[in-house]
Amino acid sequence: MYLINLFSNLAWYNIGYIDWEPWLAQIFTRILNRFSLPVGKKPASRDDCLYMMPDVAQWLVAMIGNGGSCLQYLRDLFTATKTFYHPSNTGEFQQYLIEFILKLVEPFVERVRLERKIRPHWTFVPHESHRLTEQDITDFVNCIKDYAFMSIFNEDYIEDAAKACQYLSILRPELIVPPIMKKLFLSIDNITEPGRFTLIMKCLPGIICQIVRQTSNYSEGQTYVLTLMMSILPCIDSNDFEKIAVTLEVLDAILKLVPCIDCSSAIHTRNDLTEIEKRVCLSTTQFEDFITDFLNRIFQMISIRSAEMFDDAVANDVFNEDDKFIQIIHQKIIKFLTGSLFSSKVRKFVAGLVRVIIKVNPIEILKYLLPQTCEHIENIMNNSQTAILMDHKGDIELTWHLVLFSELVRARGDTLLIYKQMIMSVFHQCIRIVHKDSYEAIAKAAKHLLKSLSDLYSIDDQLSLENMDESFVDCLPIRAWGQHVDFDQLQVQYHFPTVDEIDFACEFVNTFIYAELQLLNEKCLNLSKEERLRSLTLIHYIAVGCLRM
Known part of the structure; x- marks a missing residue:
């Protein structure tokens, strides 16, 4: 095994300087034997196979090119093992076969990067005559792609197969993206093999960047974007949680790279x-339909299912769009929240939606939601027929509005100043509630408020090459889809606490934390366990919130 590692490094750091041709047949024969294929021979030990696979793959990649026959031997090796890649063949050997693909493409991508990028002079770089040609790269991808595609449908090793497809798409997106998209669209309506759709979807996040980005060699992938987004929306339903999860993951990957801007007028x-x-450009007219349908489906899911299967990542990315679509989203979410009451099962996800819209447009959202929320809290506290402060069972309506309140005070500090009296009133009324969910919500609200008022944080951190609000005469958003960003060109805007914000934060701390400390100091023995826990929780969250003051 140590000899394999030695030969691997010898080949890698001397690419093109050693003639491996006389030994290629023997090398590939030994590799085939190490796969432990069920052909009547005694299988090799598991540890040996796993140990040598990265070294063997690096060795083979180092021997490719320079007019040699290594690629042909590699084709013959895959041809000999083709039937064993089929998902219907199960066994430990499939782990080695799929791992072999991944370990091949990883060093191949690294070698391409090594030969194409300018590196420090002390790093080994193959001589130009020994480097991979464009044809070598194409031949390598063609040699491996079919086996990577078959591996996608092996549920036990889908992660390795997806990563291999990702690396191959980096090398030649035009050879990887169209076949995968074709398989996906065929699987959407396949009622006999629904699992195929889920497995292909798990492969998509890794290649989304190659789909949405324009390059000199491939730009057709952008034509799939809107079709893909609209096609997978129906998968957001309540009948298959795994399908929901992978669908949201794919949409998340797309919306991180694609701003929702209607470019049809361009x-x-x-x-x-x-x-x-x-x-x-014409397909981008579907963005409005997508956003409307997406939010309707999310709202429906909130109404009928718990939030454990969801994440607010997609909600966070769907706001990377122009003002027209932002207004549509704000109106729909505000309408959805107004007068609604959510149980503990869905509060987390709804809170995630509020967290995002309050970051995007705090002034408008606070104007519509904060006074209304504070009024609801005040009415519940004033009209309660029981001693609600000491009610351990709590009030579900009050708890929800406190959760909503805690998310609203995440808004930028300067936008909260005009609501100072309203915010302080809520804390004065609810600070002594002993119901666990309620006092945790009010404690989190204290932390969020103090961080908003006193912290230094970014308020505009979208990575964008160009100003997407400009006229399409000067810039075209679709040309920026998925493009890399030069960090030196970023102009991130930060929130710097003003004197008024610091004064508000100090007043809040002086008003509430000392009262709680005095309560614990003077009446600790007379307090119930729940009251002590409430007080300690509040002190803890206030301390965390003002830690940087």
């Missing part, structure tokens, strides 16, 4: 568009 203002760009 075909009338620009004369430099390619036919593909015209098709993509």
